Amino acid sequence: MSSLPILVLNSGSSSIKFAMYQADYGERTKIFEGAVDGIGTDNGKFWINDATGQKLVDQTPHLPNRSVAFSLVEKTLHSGQFPAPKAIGHRMVCGGPTVLENQLITPALIDEMEKYTAFAPLHTPIAVYIMRESLRLFPGVPNFVCLDSYFHRTMPEVVTHMPIPEEYSAMGVRRFGAHGISYESIVYQLQPTVPEKLIVAHLGNGASISAIRKGACVDTSMGLTPTGGIISGTRTGDIDPGVLLFILRKIAETASDASEAADKLETVASKKAGLLGVSDLSNDMRDLREAIGKGNAKARLAVDKFVWTIQKWIGGYVAELGGLDMLVFTGGIGENDIACRAEVCTGLEALGIVIDPERNNVRGEATISADTSRVEIRVIPPAEDLIIVNHVVRLLGD
Structure with a gap:
């Protein structure tokens, strides 16, 4: 294999991230x-950096839609400024119960995954749209789906x-x-000495935790959708179902039909809750830290609840793993x-x-545990694009 430019497309609810890698004889550049x-906001940004971090494109366009x-x-x-991709890898949160493996994308596969939009409602619609457009706009270029759920396929049925x-x-x-490609990238970066008992906390606007034994996932905090688990920037995390039923009944008092009520409940649970809901201020941790510095009690409560939830999951996973060697x-x-x-901590x-x-x-990357700590504590940035490239190369070979 030589000269294989691979394009990675990673779509979110309000963003599309992309990267190009050169794959040559085991090397990834x-x-x-x-x-x-x-x-969909008034703060559109479009940027491209080269491998050294130098800005190649830096614009603030109007981005009304995907x-x-x-x-x-x-x-x-397609401007000729960049190499044309010979393969494309797409990140997908979940393909549903019938799509569990990373694989070549076809129109029929996209239709099948779209049936399960409710399993990742903030991510799947834009992901399937970009897959369809990619097949149309890059004719003859093989496209592959890489699932977050793929890493979690080793969880036992009891989980x-x-x-x-x-x-x-x-x-x-x-x-x-969810966040499976991130977790997979941490395990990849820890090679060849992956600890037997590992907990990884992926903390961002979307946040989750996974328990990993000998490199394989045994449990993860997010459930059917990314709304479950620990609280996130705008998501409830795990919550008493009775709370959602109470909110639904209140919404239903003014909703025109059941579908509208369900949509409004989804907005509450996925876009207005979490750090934003508790603080009544922001889902951005930087804003909350600034507010805490000014004595904002709601911001303090939001962060405390975030931390408290994470600690509970870590404690539960230590019990599930029967100990802990490393926390990342x-x-x-x-x-x-x-x-x-x-x-x-x-x-x-x-x-x-x-x-x-x-x-x-x-x-950034560091080891932050004390010398007296029985558990090694590390900070490791994820390398999701690299994992997607590796899967694309493997699938091309298959």
């Missing part, structure tokens, strides 16, 4: 990366099976998990919020988790 951010956003990406990639009537389980309702923080908050890491000393304040005073 990043050529450039970029994103369109702020889709069509305009992806058209901007496509036209730039994946939901405590619901069988008729709904038969519809595919189960724990799928990753994601935007995990990498950059020094105070959050300290707050999470404080109080977990009985589990052998002891953080070193001086070593923790860093952003």
Whole structure:
């Protein structure tokens, strides 16, 4: 294999991230990366950096919808300024109960995955749209789907099976998990000495935790959708179902029909809850830290609840794993919020988790455990694009 440019497309609810890698004889070299951010807002951004971080494109376009956003990406990639991709890898949160493996994308496969939009309602619609457009705009170029849920496929049935009537389980309702490509990238980066008992906390606007034994996932906090688990920037995390029923009944008093009521409830649970809902201020940890510094009690409560929830999951996973060798923080908050890491670890000393304040005073990759800590504590940025490239190369070979 020689000269194989691979394009990675990673879509979110309001962004499209992309990167180009050169894959040669086991080597992976990043050529450039970029994103369109702020889709559907007044703060649109479009940027591309080369492998050294130098700006190649830096614009603030109007991005009213995903069509305009992806058209901007496509036209730039077809401008002749960048190498044409010979394969394309797409990140997908969950393909539903019938699509569990990373594989070649066909129109029929996209139709099948679209049936399960409710399993990742903030991500699947834009992901399937971009897949269809990619097949149309890059004719003859093989496209592959890489699933977050793929990493979690090793979880046992006692973890994946939901405590619901069988008729709904038969519809595919189960724990799928998310952030799997991020977790897979941490395991990949820890090679060849992956600890036997590992917990990874992916903390960002979307946040989750996974328990990993010998490199394989045994449990993860997110459930059927990314709304479950620990609280996130705008998501409830796990919550008493009675709370949602109460809110639904209140919404139903003014909704025109059941569908409208369900849509409004989804907005409450996925876009107005979490850090934003508790603080009544922001879903951005940086804003909350600033507000805490000014004595904002609601911001303090939101962050405390975030930390408290993470600690509970860590404690449960230590019990599930029968101990712990390493705790890894990753994601935007995990990498950059020094105070959050300290707050999470404080109080977990009985589990052998002891953080070193001086070593923790860093952003980016580091080992931050104290010499007295039985558990190694590390900060490792995820490498999701690299994992997608590796899967694309493998699938091309298959």
